[in-house]
Structure formats: C-alpha cells, structure tokens
Amino acid sequence: MSDATTETFNRLRPRLQGIAYRMLGSSAEAEDIVQDAWLRWHAADTDSLDSTEAWLVSVTTRLAIDRLRAAKVQRAHYVGTWLPEPLMSDSPVSPEQVLERADDVSVAFMALLERLAPEARAAYLLREVFDADYGEVAEALGKTEPACRQLVHRAKEQLQDQRPRYTVARETQLRLLRGFADAAARGNFHALKTMLTDDAQLIGDGGGKVPSFGVPLVGGPRIAQLYWATYLRFPGAVRYEVVVLNGQWGLLRFVEGVLESAQSLETDGVRVVRIHSQRNPDKLARIAATLGRDLAVTNAQSPTS
Numbered sequence: 082m083s084d085a086t087t088e089t090f091n092r093l094r095p096r097l098q099g100i101a102y103r104m105l106g107s108s109a110e111a112e113d114i115v116q117d118a119w120l121r122w123h124a125a126d127t128d129s130l131d132s133t134e135a136w137l138v139s140v141t142t143r144l145a146i147d148r149l150r151a152a153k154v155q156r157a158h159y160v161g162t163w164l165p166e167p168l169m170s171d172s173p174v175s176p177e178q179v180l181e182r183a184d185d186v187s188v189a190f191m192a193l194l195e196r197l198a199p200e201a202r203a204a205y206l207l208r209e210v211f212d213a214d215y216g217e218v219a220e221a222l223g224k225t226e227p228a229c230r231q232l233v234h235r236a237k238e239q240l241q242d243q244r245p246r247y248t249v250a251r252e253t254q255l256r257l258l259r260g261f262a263d264a265a266a267r268g269n270f271h272a273l274k275t276m277l278t279d280d281a282q283l284i285g286d287g288g289g290k291v292p293s294f295g296v297p298l299v300g301g302p303r304i305a306q307l308y309w310a311t312y313l314r315f316p317g318a319v320r321y322e323v324v325v326l327n328g329q330w331g332l333l334r335f336v337e338g339v340l341e342s343a344q345s346l347e348t349d350g351v352r353v354v355r356i357h358s359q360r361n362p363d364k365l366a367r368i369a370a371t372l373g374r375d376l377a378v379t380n381a382q383s384p385t386s
Contacts, residue, residue, distance in 0.1 A: 086127055090119060093134055096211070097141045099186075103206050104145035104199075105152065106165030106191050108367060114144045138213070139221040142203050146222075149199040156195075160289030162296070164357055165191040166364040167326045167343045169333075169371060185210045186328045188345035188357045192284070197236050204229050205236035249350045255323070255330045257348050262321035262332055268312030270305055277301030278352045288361030304356070311336075333368070340369045 097118060101111035118141045130136050156163050167188055194202055200222060207213040207221055208229075218229040257276070264272035281301040287293025298304060312319055315336050322333045332344040343365060347355040359365060 086122075089133055090122055090137070093137055096134075097137060100138065100141055100206065100211065101145045102168070103186065103191065103194065103210065104142075104149055104202060106195075107364075108166055108168060110148060110152075111145075114141060114148060117144055135217060135220055138207070138217070139223075142207065142221040143223070146199045146203050149202065153199070160287070160295075161293050162284055162286050163195065163288075164188065164284065164286035164359050164361075164364075165327075167331070167345065167359050167368065169343075169368045170325045170328070188327050188331075188359070189347055189355065191327070192357060193240055196239055200224075201232050201236045201239075204232040205240075208233045209237075249348055251330065253350055254346075254348055257351075257353065258323055258330050258332060258346055261346065261353060262323060265308045265312065266319060266321050268309055270309040273305035273308050274302055276352055277304055278349070278354050281352075281354055281356070283307070283356045283358060285358040286361050286364070288363060290362050291360050293358075293360050301352075333372075340365055340372065343368060 094115060097115050098111055101114040102108060105111055105114070118137060121140055122137060125136070127133060165188060168186075194206075197205060204218055204222060207218045208215070213221070215226045215229050218233070219226045222229060222232075224232075261273070261276050263269075264276060279301050280299065281304055283294070283298040283304045285293035285298075298307065318337045320335045320338075322335070324331060324333055326343055326345050329345065331346065333340060334342045334344060341360065343359045345357040345359075346353050
C-alpha cells in the first residue's frame, strides 16, 4: 500500500474512530473496528473507488452495526445500568469540533443513543452528527434514501423528549462543577442540597464489579445525602478533580488516592439536574492508565454513588 493511501486513511481515522465510538460507547471496541476497517482498506482496490471517504465510512459503519447487534444481546444481561466508557481529554475543544458539536459525544447523549436499534443509531449519527447527506447514509447502510430518511425521522422522535433541554456556557458549567466538587470534598451537605434540583437524578454504572444503584436515584436531597455519607465514611480521603470528559467538564473522584469514579454532571445553568457516575473499573481503566493511577476494584468499603 502506498504512502499516499496510508496518509489518506490516517487523515480519516479520527472521523472513523468518532463514528465507531458513538456507535459502541467503548473506545477499545471502536479501535478494533477502525483496525478492521484498515485491514479491509489494505486489501481493497483503492484505485477503483469513487470516494475513499465514503467507502471507509460505509465499512466502518457496517462493522459497528454488526458489533452493536452482538453487544445489545450482551447488554441485555448487564448488571445494573449500562453507561458508555468515558473519554478524558486535555481541552473541552476537540479537533473534531469542526464537524461535531461537543454535546454530541457527551455521556448523557451517548447513554440516550442506547434507545436506538443499531441501524437507526447509525443513520441518526451519520446524518445528525457527521452531517452526511442521505445519499451517503444510504450507501453506508446499504438502503434506499427514503428508508434512511424514515430511520432518521423515527430516531429523532425517539430522542427528542430526552435530549438535554439546557444550553449552558462552558464557563458557567465549570463554575458550577467546581462549586459542587468543593462542597462534596468538604462534606457541606447544605451546599450540596441547594446545588441539586429537587428532581435531580444520579445514574451509576458499576457493571457488577463494584456497588452501584440498579436504577437511577431520584431526588436532590437523597443524592446530597449520599455524597455527604461518602465524606463521612472516608474523612479526609475523598478528592475531586475537574477534567474534560467526553467534550464537557466533569469530575474524577479519588478515594484514598485511588480513582473511584468518573462523573458527568448536567446542569440547567443554576443547579445540577443529572449525574452519570461511571464506576465500572473496566471502563475507568483507560483514564487511570492515562493518569498513572490505581483503580478501585470490588471492595466492600467502596462508596455507592
């Protein structure tokens, strides 16, 4: 394979990785998909292709659909709530934001996509996130344009009532997260309670590896009580770090110096309305490796939130 062909693939790799990750919610699985696409690209007659990008997007999408179909079967038996593997970056402004909005890779959006069947998810992502025209969507899915329009339309209907209702400036979100992290680290129950809406939700994913709620915990006072209980249980040993998770400000929680959870907080600009807490050690491994830190594993002393 020529250097030019390899260069073409590497130029498109972030887009292919972005499609695969949004389809599967797993960075490792997305990398496997992109590697498989590379092997097929390596074996293809690239000189005969009308559009190398369209071909690679189609291959990646179809591979991801097949992988997601198998994953759906496995996730039906998942212990508790399934949440995507969070991605940590250095900046809330990602290189892909020319094509994609930051909220379209958020943990909240990724969790919402789980409602969609694999082909509907692919059609919706290609059209609404990656700005593909319906001809490109049809080619990627091997369907007609009218069929793809219908898939996208139905997907929008399924998601429209659940999409985040608030657009919050990054500076505001950062200020709120810092305030929340400070209150949680100091065990300020009153401050925590006032920073959460009355109907706030806490959604946790322990994957059966660590304690977590099987269903969302609802109610600001109840959630504040849980954070306060963690502070009391581990006095002076709980630390929060503000980082960028999936393109938005989020929190890492360390207990006795060990990474215990990655938390993505949704706000209305004034208070926290929803928290997605990833506690499954398998899904925190990449962040822990990046930080050079240990992970909390199955432990009776581990907090629940």
